[in-house]
Amino acid sequence: MQKQSISKIFFIIAALLIWLLKYTSCEITTSSKTNGTILNEKLMNDPGECVGNLTRRNHPSADPLGCYILNSSFHIDTLDGLSNLNFSDPYKDQDGNLMDPGLCIIHCADYLFKFAALTNGNKCRCGNNTGLDAYTKLTDESSINKTCNFKCVGNSSYICGGKDGYTIYDALKSISSYSAPTIDINKKLEIIHNLTKNVRYKGCYKDSPYCNQRLLNGTSEEVSGMTIESCLTYCWQRNFTYMGLEVGSQCFCNNDYNSLTSLSVEDCSSSCEGNNSEICGGPLAVSIYNASNYGSVNNDPVPSGLSKGTIVGLIVGGTVVGIAIFVLIIWHCFVGECGHFSH
Ligand SMILES: *[C@@H]1O[C@H](CO)[C@@H](O)[C@H](O)[C@H]1NC(C)=O
Ligand SMILES: *[C@@H]1O[C@H](CO)[C@@H](O)[C@H](O)[C@H]1NC(C)=O
Numbered sequence: 001m002q003k004q005s006i007s008k009i010f011f012i013i014a015a016l017l018i019w020l021l022k023y024t025s026c027e028i029t030t031s032s033k034t035n036g037t038i039l040n041e042k043l044m045n046d047p048g049e050c051v052g053n054l055t056r057r058n059h060p061s062a063d064p065l066g067c068y069i070l071n072s073s074f075h076i077d078t079l080d081g082l083s084n085l086n087f088s089d090p091y092k093d094q095d096g097n098l099m100d101p102g103l104c105i106i107h108c109a110d111y112l113f114k115f116a117a118l119t120n121g122n123k124c125r126c127g128n129n130t131g132l133d134a135y136t137k138l139t140d141e142s143s144i145n146k147t148c149n150f151k152c153v154g155n156s157s158y159i160c161g162g163k164d165g166y167t168i169y170d171a172l173k174s175i176s177s178y179s180a181p182t183i184d185i186n187k188k189l190e191i192i193h194n195l196t197k198n199v200r201y202k203g204c205y206k207d208s209p210y211c212n213q214r215l216l217n218g219t220s221e222e223v224s225g226m227t228i229e230s231c232l233t234y235c236w237q238r239n240f241t242y243m244g245l246e247v248g249s250q251c252f253c254n255n256d257y258n259s260l261t262s263l264s265v266e267d268c269s270s271s272c273e274g275n276n277s278e279i280c281g282g283p284l285a286v287s288i289y290n291a292s293n294y295g296s297v298n299n300d301p302v303p304s305g306l307s308k309g310t311i312v313g314l315i316v317g318g319t320v321v322g323i324a325i326f327v328l329i330i331w332h333c334f335v336g337e338c339g340h341f342s343h
């Protein structure tokens with residue numbers, strides 16, 4: 001009698017688990033796949049995202065502070081912030097032909113600098129609160145015209161300084177949709193240097209500036225709550241091998257990528273919008289991860305909170321274990337001493 005009611009309970013539990021499994025996997029596949037397709041078109045195929053044949057980029061929503069020149073009698077160069085972080089200074093974009101105010105401002109803001117300075121049409125430098133100390137602002141219109149006279153190589157609508165001129169922006173205020181991470185710079189550098197310890201991390205790679213030529217072009221999404229875990233989950237659920245994060249909020253998936261376009265680690269500078277303690281690529285720079293088996297083998301050193309992926313993983317994992325126990329009980333009853341099923 002007792003054995004009978006135990007089997008009944010197991011039947012009910014199993015039915016519940018099977019229903020749960022069906023329900024959850026169904027929900028995941030249909031709803032987010034539909035959204036994935038919509039967002040995919042936005043990031044990769046929407047003509048509105050293309051300007052000429054270039055992918056649209058961030059533009060400053062404020063004017064530059066002015067045109068500046070270095071005061072050679074000042075004792076130090078105060079726009080050397082990146083070299084203070086042991087990064088290349090001045091910062092150049094990966095192709096040498098993409099530099100524009102948006103790229104420079106985001107790069108400087110990513111590293112919590114106050115000022116972004118463009119010079120020579122293609123170079124970007126960053127400075128902290130004292131950044132303007134060694135520079136003199138030009139006020140005379142004709143000297144401004146003669147000194148800050150180079151168009152930006154990445155967008156000729158803007159001026160990027162000149163041979164000796166610096167077009168300087170307030171890096172923390174000039175792009176309204178982009179703000180500096182809320183994290184200490186030393187912690188951020190530690191996070192960047194720790195990336196290589198993550199077995200899924202494949203490196204920082206250049207993305208194509210051209211429309212419909214993204215490095216990872218399988219599918220994509222852009223959400224403000226982006227984290228490493230949410231992108232891994234997004235691509236793993238769609239059976240892609242790799243995922244890539246870009247400029248804090250964009251997630252791309254594909255089964256391969258061109259590993260020849262590797263960048264230095266500081267080019268992937270953006271903190272994830274959903275978790276500032278993680279790095280999510282940079283402007284036209286992609287942090288690539290191996291998304292294989294992410295949900296099924298979710299115990300490797302990928303940083304994780306109780307993300308959606310983990311929760312789904314727990315539900316599916318728990319269900320599989322539950323079913324396994326159930327099958328074992330049935331098997332035990334058929335083959336073992338629990339005879340009443342065969343009567
Ligand atoms: C899909 O998009 C719709 C409309 O934008 C939204 O209401 C829904 O919550 C999204 N679903 C998921 C799973 O993100
Ligand atoms: C896009 O424009 C650039 C610069 O004009 C050119 O070099 C490149 O071939 C173009 N790419 C495509 C796919 O049209």
Ligand SMILES: *[C@@H]1O[C@H](CO)[C@@H](O)[C@H](O)[C@H]1NC(C)=O
Nearest residue numbers: 051054055056057059155157
């Ligand atoms: C270049 O700048 C102009 C002016 O802000 C902008 O309208 C255009 O979209 C930019 N081009 C690209 C490729 O982002």
Ligand SMILES: *[C@@H]1O[C@H](CO)[C@@H](O)[C@H](O)[C@H]1NC(C)=O
Nearest residue numbers: 071072073074075134135136
């Ligand atoms: C240049 O720097 C020197 C030394 O700090 C300072 O005395 C001088 O006023 C500065 N000149 C300008 C134009 O800012």
Ligand SMILES: *[C@@H]1O[C@H](CO)[C@@H](O)[C@H](O)[C@H]1NC(C)=O
Nearest residue numbers: 077078079080081128129130
């Ligand atoms: C700010 O920049 C100056 C010159 O680049 C540097 O000497 C100073 O240490 C920096 N201050 C901070 C707080 O990083």
Ligand SMILES: *[C@@H]1O[C@H](CO)[C@@H](O)[C@H](O)[C@H]1NC(C)=O
Nearest residue numbers: 083084085086087186189190
């Ligand atoms: C930069 O590199 C030097 C020499 O390798 C080192 O002493 C210093 O601590 C480094 N600074 C940072 C901020 O990593």
Ligand SMILES: *[C@@H]1O[C@H](CO)[C@@H](O)[C@H](O)[C@H]1NC(C)=O
Nearest residue numbers: 140141142143144145146149
């Ligand atoms: C400076 O350049 C602007 C824009 O090209 C022009 O309108 C203005 O007349 C120039 N001023 C002088 C003094 O050359």
Ligand SMILES: *[C@@H]1O[C@H](CO)[C@@H](O)[C@H](O)[C@H]1NC(C)=O
Nearest residue numbers: 187188190191192193194197
């Ligand atoms: C970086 O890695 C070290 C050693 O694994 C660890 O102690 C430290 O907490 C990590 N730092 C961050 C910011 O994750």
Ligand SMILES: *[C@@H]1O[C@H](CO)[C@@H](O)[C@H](O)[C@H]1NC(C)=O
Nearest residue numbers: 212213214215216217218219
């Ligand atoms: C993705 O890029 C590769 C290589 O450039 C290309 O062969 C493939 O057709 C692209 N796929 C899509 C869906 O655009």
Ligand SMILES: *[C@@H]1O[C@H](CO)[C@@H](O)[C@H](O)[C@H]1NC(C)=O
Nearest residue numbers: 028029033236237238239240
């Ligand atoms: C992923 O692959 C599995 C096993 O091949 C398949 O059952 C599932 O439908 C695939 N999911 C998607 C979203 O393509």
Ligand SMILES: *[C@@H]1O[C@H](CO)[C@@H](O)[C@H](O)[C@H]1NC(C)=O
Nearest residue numbers: 199200290291292293294297
């Ligand atoms: C990706 O991860 C899977 C499972 O963790 C592993 O089997 C595979 O070798 C990895 N691939 C690469 C290219 O690292």
Ligand SMILES: *[C@@H]1O[C@H](CO)[C@@H](O)[C@H](O)[C@H]1NC(C)=O
Nearest residue numbers: 275276277278303304305306
């Ligand atoms: C943010 O990421 C860090 C590092 O991966 C992790 O330790 C922390 O729990 C995450 N925070 C949240 C709120 O998920």
